[in-house]
Amino acid sequence: MDMAIENGKEMRLMKGNEALAEAAFRAGMKAYFGYPITPQSEILEYLAFHAPEHPDVVVLQAESELAAINMVYGASGAGARVMTSSSSPGISLMQEGLSYMTSAHLPALIVNVQRGGPGLGTIQPSQSDYFQAVKGGGHGDYHLLVLAPASVQEMVDFVFEGFRLSEKYRNPVMILADGALGQMMEKVVLPPAGTLPKADVSWASTGKPAARERNIITSLFIQPEKMEMINLGLQEKYKKMESEIRYELIECNDAEIVLVAFGLTARICQKVIELGREKGIKIGLVRPITLFPFPYDILNRMADSVEAFLAVEMNAGQMLEDVRLAVNGKKPVHFYGRTGGMIPSPEEVLRKVGAIIERVLV
């Protein structure tokens, strides 16, 4: 593997999926359970290949995504730092388990390297699992904390952040990537191993010593009073998560038209800004990094000064709904999306900008 040490930092040229897997080892992951599915199989492959170098880490190929997420449930409930990964159809199969995990307050890192759907769909990149990722996904009132990487570097960094946040809030965290981020190679700086401290897991079911009450991992609260308490607790937790809201602003200071895009499309939009500004159009970009909690406030404030927003997504308009909620009618919110594994080109996005401002730009 290509590797260099620059300024004491370990730098490699790596594929997104493999970089994420290496980061998981370095972040102190104790167990991984997963099932092969394109375009994320390199995660399990990388972990399996390098497992002998990490004898204290469990790497197990499950018989299905259903089994995998429930193995994650068990291992997390037993106090281990645990991860699974899949792609869209497989993540759909995991929704029941994720609902149980949120109710049982179990931390874990879930990686979705999205592909185009619905159905078996295509193995090409997509962002069409946005609703599923940020609005709950399974049954009941719950959310995952969702991080959207836009580079291979963030595929690495968000593994550390994801584990940390999941343990801080005792809630599953999802890295919502896409097939392109999983498959493309970029230069990455790999953080050293052993830098992420383990959170307190005194709640875990590890065997009851005589001196403590038994630890029960459950999502079953048959008394409605108790079930409502659990729900209120979850909502309070999601409120607290708002302190984790992250986003990136690019050329927004003087922007008249603000693009809103996450992940891969945010990178495409950077080229749109460049092309637009060459033609004298002041375009900016807001890139939500946490998709849940969503950066509503910044968009709402920005609506006071910009002319219009354009949500750009690789889906039929999902984050668009959150952008509209944020802007709350102050300014027009437009949409440009491609679906089914198609990736929008900067030119076609710019053409949409032209349509909004009624100028031919491309």
Added chain:
Amino acid sequence: MENVVTKNEMEIVYKKPKTITDTPMHYCPGCGHGVVHKILMEVIDELGIQDQTIGIAPVGCAVFAYDYMNIDMQEAAHGRASAVATGVRRVLPDKYVFSYQGDGDLAAIGTGETIHTVNRGENILMLFINNGIYGMTGGQMAPTSLIGMKTTTSPYGRDAAQVGNPIKITELIAQLPGAYYVTRQAVHTTQAVRKLKKAIETSFKYQKEKKGTCFIEVVSNCPSGWKMTPVEANVWLEKNMFPVYPLGDIKSPK
């Protein structure tokens, strides 16, 4: 009445195991679950492994098992108990782990997990309570319901042509190399309970030695679902369930 001895002059020869909590059980009168819970905890007490045991109870009548067993436990989604148990045992390889599953859980919705957990030879004890009916949801047909058995979803009797035959999952999984000890027991008589206790003790011993999966089917009753008194249910069980699910070891190490 000579030689009458009062209680004060006697010694206690049997009492509730200390690892059974004081919470009254929600099970119907005469239900086999209570007996299996008690014997399981009795073994855990006698082996002194309360602090090293993690139990997994999935959806089914025994989903509340953690209210009665004074050990660390995890509730699991329907059918996924053995996957959850796998997760626990893999990260705590020196602890004792058991799953406690019903027939719907283990032999219908969780068949895939059951087969693959055993195939991997996970070092866990899988306790499989087979009473041929879905108790918790109100008496629907189970994968193990007998031919002709009337349930709320087979009101005219189970018809093999329509829904297949009762699945003998215990015989099926015994074929897998990962299965180390596979046995079928019952709890309808004192003698049967004693044999079950022996089987549980044996399973924990093998688990400590990391021999592979131990699997105990308990042919049990469901007086409410079968619409019988508990005494009638245990008679019916012997007459009707045992011919299809004969008791005894199905696979035991040489």
Added chain:
Amino acid sequence: MIHGTIVVAKDICKACELCITACPQECLELSPHLNEKGYRYAQLKNDTCTGCINCAIVCPDSAITVYRESKKKNAS
């Protein structure tokens, strides 16, 4: 004959009668009285109990504690 006796946690008992069936001495019956849940709980009907524990072993609700004359006392 060794003597024994039992104590039934009567408010736990659900009157399933499995202990009555299991008792080789036929010394158990259901009480004519109801417990707090409305069950006629199990009780001894005579003093022929030998403390064999069969009733307690099959009791699904762990409601029976069994006492037996100590062997030491019996031998003396």
